[in-house]
Amino acid sequence: MFQTRLKETAAQVQAHLDATMMPLGHLPVIEAMRYASAGGKRLRAFLVMESARLHGVDPQHAIWAAAAIEAIHAYSLVHDDLPCMDDDDLRRGLPTVHKKWDDCTAVLAGDALQTFGFECVSRAECHTDPLVRAELTVTLARAAGAQGMVLGQALDIAAETAETPLSLDEITRLQAGKTGALIAWSATAGPLMAQQDTAPLMQYAAALGLAFQIADDILDVEGDADKVGKAVGKDASAGKATFVSLLGLKGAKSRAEDLVQKACDALYVYGDDAETLREAARFVISRDS
Amino acid sequence: MFQTRLKETAAQVQAHLDATMMPLGHLPVIEAMRYASAGGKRLRAFLVMESARLHGVDPQHAIWAAAAIEAIHAYSLVHDDLPCMDDDDLRRGLPTVHKKWDDCTAVLAGDALQTFGFECVSRAECHTDPLVRAELTVTLARAAGAQGMVLGQALDIAAETAETPLSLDEITRLQAGKTGALIAWSATAGPLMAQQDTAPLMQYAAALGLAFQIADDILDVEGDADKVGKAVGKDASAGKATFVSLLGLKGAKSRAEDLVQKACDALYVYGDDAETLREAARFVISRDS
Numbered sequence: 263m264f265q266t267r268l269k270e271t272a273a274q275v276q277a278h279l280d281a282t283m284m285p286l287g288h289l290p291v292i293e294a295m296r297y298a299s300a301g302g303k304r305l306r307a308f309l310v311m312e313s314a315r316l317h318g319v320d321p322q323h324a325i326w327a328a329a330a331i332e333a334i335h336a337y338s339l340v341h342d343d344l345p346c347m348d349d350d351d352l353r354r355g356l357p358t359v360h361k362k363w364d365d366c367t368a369v370l371a372g373d374a375l376q377t378f379g380f381e382c383v384s385r386a387e388c389h390t391d392p393l394v395r396a397e398l399t400v401t402l403a404r405a406a407g408a409q410g411m412v413l414g415q416a417l418d419i420a421a422e423t424a425e426t427p428l429s430l431d432e433i434t435r436l437q438a439g440k441t442g443a444l445i446a447w448s449a450t451a452g453p454l455m456a457q458q459d460t461a462p463l464m465q466y467a468a469a470l471g472l473a474f475q476i477a478d479d480i481l482d483v484e485g486d487a488d489k490v491g492k493a494v495g496k497d498a499s500a501g502k503a504t505f506v507s508l509l510g511l512k513g514a515k516s517r518a519e520d521l522v523q524k525a526c527d528a529l530y531v532y533g534d535d536a537e538t539l540r541e542a543a544r545f546v547i548s549r550d551s
Numbered sequence: 552m553f554q555t556r557l558k559e560t561a562a563q564v565q566a567h568l569d570a571t572m573m574p575l576g577h578l579p580v581i582e583a584m585r586y587a588s589a590g591g592k593r594l595r596a597f598l599v600m601e602s603a604r605l606h607g608v609d610p611q612h613a614i615w616a617a618a619a620i621e622a623i624h625a626y627s628l629v630h631d632d633l634p635c636m637d638d639d640d641l642r643r644g645l646p647t648v649h650k651k652w653d654d655c656t657a658v659l660a661g662d663a664l665q666t667f668g669f670e671c672v673s674r675a676e677c678h679t680d681p682l683v684r685a686e687l688t689v690t691l692a693r694a695a696g697a698q699g700m701v702l703g704q705a706l707d708i709a710a711e712t713a714e715t716p717l718s719l720d721e722i723t724r725l726q727a728g729k730t731g732a733l734i735a736w737s738a739t740a741g742p743l744m745a746q747q748d749t750a751p752l753m754q755y756a757a758a759l760g761l762a763f764q765i766a767d768d769i770l771d772v773e774g775d776a777d778k779v780g781k782a783v784g785k786d787a788s789a790g791k792a793t794f795v796s797l798l799g800l801k802g803a804k805s806r807a808e809d810l811v812q813k814a815c816d817a818l819y820v821y822g823d824d825a826e827t828l829r830e831a832a833r834f835v836i837s838r839d840s
Contacts, residue, residue, distance in 0.1 A: 285698070286697045286698065289702075289705045289706070289709060290705070290708070290709070291697070291701065291704075291705035291708070292697055292705065295697065337662075341658055341659075341662060344658060346653070346654035346655045346658060347655055347658065364635070365635035366635045366636050366708060367708070369630055369633060369635060369636065369658065370630075370701060370704055370705060370708070372662075373626075373630060373661075373662075373665065373701060374696055374697045374701040376662065376665055376666065377665065377692050377695045377696035377697070377701065378692075378696055378697065380669045380688065380691075380692045381689060381692035381693060381696055384673065384685050384688035384689040384692060385689050386685075386689070391681075392680075392681040392682035392684070392685040392686075393681035395681070395685040395688075396673050396675070396681040396684040396685045396688070397681075399669065399673035399684075399685070399688050400670060400673040400674050400675075402669075403666050403667075403669045403670035403673060404670060406666045407663055407666035407667055407670055408575045408580070408581055408584065408663045408666070408667065409574070409575065412580065412659060412662060412663040412666065413578075415580075415659055416578040416579070416580035416581065416659060417578070419579070419580070419655060419656070419659070420578060420579070
């Protein structure tokens, strides 16, 4: 059920990105935007579409928010992979943008993907109610910005030169920004669009986001680079504090399982309708990529 | 009159940026955001505030749009100056962000400034009417994105490896994106916020933006690096097609003057109220920095 729905969402959001990027032409920067925003699990888009469904939001509106979050996520990966950042050559098993083109194209394509994300989320087609559009935009900016994702990245950089490794509290705060903020925006986009209470999905997303990151740290230790589609073992060799280094492999796994349970529990108000979101939570800690 | 108003606007927008960035703390990336968004002529903010005044828009709303465009402009400069882009060491007479910090901080600070710009323009304080906020946001995204500023930059990169230098038409199209799109958004922000006709200010901005770029090309040839605050003579030594290389110095100056006249003429519907905007047009071709 979840896997089917995830695949459907992936196909929908891809078709939507393709159509929306169609008028942009074929300069290398534009092709790099397409390349970078293709593929991936589309977990964030899935969270948008499912939370929208739970709140009776028209999927034709929600798809714009789903495309927006995938564009913002893609921009962050393109810039993260740059030589001056994480310096990664592979992403989803393919050359990263700066390897396939060059650094300049990667900087610009990432920039343009961020702008494109904000264009999608504020377009009239995103929602007929302009209040909803404006609120979606400002919450997305907060999630992506210097109090959300970029804050997480800034803390991550600061940690690299810090004298002592991060504590569990510090790494939790870092990850709440770096990966948690966009996941939280995605999962609450539905009630936001329906102008309903975001609290249950916010609780769900907080637990899910953290479980997701713990699973990422576990994959960096146990994962198969071919399946993960990018280099593994980077954190340990860089001596970086991770959930695994702080909790141990067994401790990290058990913490992730607790969080998934917490995420599922937060959905009780939705009853059986939220089963796909519960499956999604179980999926994030069992995935191999 | 114009110089006084420009200085007032610069002080207002700086105070507004400072206050809005206050909660962001003091990590290096955040300090780099402050550093990169400080100073400059604030011409874009001025255009926002003046076009808002002409249309009776509350300055307390307009200042958010002014801060937004200055943040977007600052982000574009930080990324433009990167070693993989134009590789500039100086900006406004000071070390560029990647020189003062490092490339990684410059990429992130630029990213965060873009996000911050979209946060400003979509915040409730920007305008009480959510339709206006949503429209301001989507038009800003179009101006900054792959059909506006980023398109201009992509064409600029493509030109570097092209076999023949750009024609006058091509360079005009490139500049209409690279610098023209943000200037046009700034000058039309007033009527957009007032939900009135943007055509006269759009005409004004099209001529002004082009005159601005021609003046930039002239400064690159005739300017004093100390006054300009950045390296000059780069275009000629790179063999790049510019308005000066295509029209000659005299031809470029005469074209810029014609454009300023055209810009001033476009403002006739506003009568004497638009005198500061006419002075602004004359200023852009007489400036020495």
